[in-house]
Amino acid sequence: xxxxxxxxxxxxxxxxxxxxxxxxxxxxxxxxxxxxxxxxxxxxxxxxxxxxxxxxxxxxxxxxxxxxxxxxxxxxxxxxxxxxxxxxxxxxxxxxxxxxxxxxxxxxxxxxxxxxxxxxxxxxxxxxxxxxxxxxxxxxxxxxxxxxxxxxxxxxxxxxxxxxxxxxxxxxxxxxxxxxxxxxxxxxxxxxxxxxxxxxxxxxxxxxxxxxxxxxxxxxxxxxxxxxxxxxxxxxxxxxxxxxxxxxxxxxxxxxxxxxxxxxxxxxxxxxxxxxxxxxxxxxxxxxxxxxxxxxxxxxxxxxxxxxxxxxxxxxxxxxxxxxxxxxxxxxxxxxxxxxxxxxxxxxxxxxxxxxxxxxxxxxxxxxxxxxxxxxxxxxxxxxxxxxxxxxxxxxxxxxxxxxxxxxxxxxxxxxxxxxxxxxxxx
Numbered sequence: 317x318x319x320x321x322x323x324x325x326x327x328x329x330x331x332x333x334x335x336x337x338x339x340x341x342x343x344x345x346x347x348x349x350x351x352x353x354x355x356x357x358x359x360x361x362x363x364x365x366x367x368x369x370x371x372x373x374x375x376x377x378x379x380x381x382x383x384x385x386x387x388x389x390x391x392x393x394x395x396x397x398x399x400x401x402x403x404x405x406x407x408x409x410x411x412x413x414x415x416x417x418x419x420x421x422x423x424x425x426x427x428x429x430x431x432x433x434x435x436x437x438x439x440x441x442x443x444x445x446x447x448x449x450x451x452x453x454x455x456x457x458x459x460x461x462x463x464x465x466x467x468x469x470x471x472x473x474x475x476x477x478x479x480x481x482x483x484x485x486x487x488x489x490x491x492x493x494x495x496x497x498x499x500x501x502x503x504x505x506x507x508x509x510x511x512x513x514x515x516x517x518x519x520x521x522x523x524x525x526x527x528x529x530x531x532x533x534x535x536x537x538x539x540x541x542x543x544x545x546x547x548x549x550x551x552x553x554x555x556x557x558x559x560x561x562x563x564x565x566x567x568x569x570x571x572x573x574x575x576x577x578x579x580x581x582x583x584x585x586x587x588x589x590x591x592x593x594x595x596x597x598x599x600x601x602x603x604x605x606x607x608x609x610x611x612x613x614x615x616x617x618x619x620x621x622x623x624x625x626x627x628x629x630x631x632x633x634x635x636x637x638x639x640x641x642x643x644x645x646x647x648x649x650x651x652x653x654x655x656x657x658x659x660x661x662x663x664x665x666x667x668x669x670x671x672x673x674x675x676x677x678x679x680x681x682x683x684x685x686x687x688x689x690x691x692x693x694x695x696x697x698x699x700x701x702x703x704x705x706x707x708x709x710x711x712x713x714x715x716x717x718x719x720x721x722x723x724x725x726x727x728x729x730x731x732x733x734x735x736x737x738x739x740x741x742x743x
Contacts, residue, residue, distance in 0.1 A: 414464045478522070599613055637689070
C-alpha cells in the first residue's frame with residue numbers, strides 16, 4: 317500500500333511538473349534593441365512561418381529609414397532585419413507595413429504597405445528571401461489607398477486584398493481589389509457605393525477565401541446602423557460581407573442590429589474572419605457586446621450571427637486580431653487591452669463560449685514581456701508565436717512564444733497555393 321502511495325504521489329508530482337512546463341512564455345526579441353531602432357519598432361502584424369521553418373514579420377516603424385521593416389526570426393530567437401522600407405527616394409518602395417506577409421510557391425513573399433509607393437498611397441510589394449524588394453503596384457488614390465490588410469493568393473496566381481480608403485470622389489470608404497503578379501489592378505468593389513454607406517466602409521481586415529470559392533471579410537464602419545456622427549457624416553457600426561471573385565458583394569450582417577446600450581452584438585470589427593472546421597466563420601469586434609469591451613462572434617455563410625463571448629475587461633478588452641483555430645479545436649486570440657494589467661491578454665475560447673485567459677501581458681517588471689498585442693497568433697511545433705506592439709526591453713514591441721502543451725498543428729511544408737496574410741486591425 318505504501319509503495320502504491322509513493323507511486324501515486326510521484327505520478328502526481330510528474331503531472332504537476334508537466335502542467336507547469338505546459339505553459340511557458342518566452343520573449344524571443346525586443347525591438348529597438350539596435351542603435352537607431354535599426355531592427356524595427358511597433359510590430360502590428362502577426363508572423364508567417366515560412367517554408368524553411370523560420371518566421372517572417374513586419375514592423376510598422378523603425379529600420380534604417382524609420383519606414384518599417386521586414387524581419388526574420390527563428391524559434392530560438394535568432395533575428396535578422398531582411399529589408400528596411402523607405403530605402404528609395406520619396407519612399408517609392410513603400411513605407412509602414414501594417415499587415416502579415418504571405419509566401420507564394422516561388423518562396424517569394426508578398427505584402428502591402430500602408431503608405432509610400434510612387435504616389436504615397438501605399439503599395440503591394442514582392443520580397444525575395446535574399447532581401448531584394450520590388451513594387452508590384454503603387455496605389456494612387458483613385459484605385460484605393462492605405463491598404464492596411466494583407467493579401468490572399470488564389471490558385472491562378474493572382475492576389476486579392478482590400479484598401480481602407482478609396483478615391484474617385486468618394487469618401488474614405490475602401491475597396492476590394494484583385495492584382496496580378498505583373499501589377500495589373502482591378503477594383504472589384506468600392507465601398508460606400510450606396511447611400512449612407514449601407515454596403516459598408518473601411519475594410520481593415522484581410523479577406524478569407526472560403527471553401528465555397530467566395531471571399532469573406534469585415535468593414536470597420538458603414539452598414540445600416542449608425543454608431544456616431546462626425547459633422548454631417550454618419551459613421552456606421554460595421555458589417556460582415558461576402559464577395560465573389562468577379563466582384564458581386566453581399567452584406568451578410570450589420571452590427572448593432574441587436575441594439576441595447578452597448579450594441580450587444582458588437583461594433584467596429586477591425587479583424588478578419590476565420591473559417592472554422594464546422595464551416596461557419598468566427599470573428600471579433602473591437603467594441604460593443606454586453607460590456608462594451610468587444611466580442612467574439614460566429615456567423616454562417618447565410619448571415620446568421622451569434623455572439624459567442626462578450627469581453628468584460630478582466631478577461632480582455634478590444635480585440636483587434638483575428639482568431640486562430642488551433643490543433644486542439646479551440647480558438648485562440650489576443651486583446652489589445654484588458655486583463656490583469658490592462659495591457660492585453662492571450663485567450664482560449666471553446667466553441668461553447670467558455671473563455672480562459674491563457675496569459676496576461678505586462679506580467680514582468682517594466683512590461684519586458686510585451687504589451688498591447690494587435691496581431692493574430694501563429695501555431696508551430698505545438699507553440700504559439702506572436703508579436704506585441706509595445707513593451708519589451710525598449711518599449712517598442714516584442715516577438716514571443718508561448719507553450720500551452722498543445723500538439724503540433726501542421727508540419728512545416730513548402731508554401732501552398734492558398735495563403736492569407738492575417739491582420740491586426742486589418743492586418
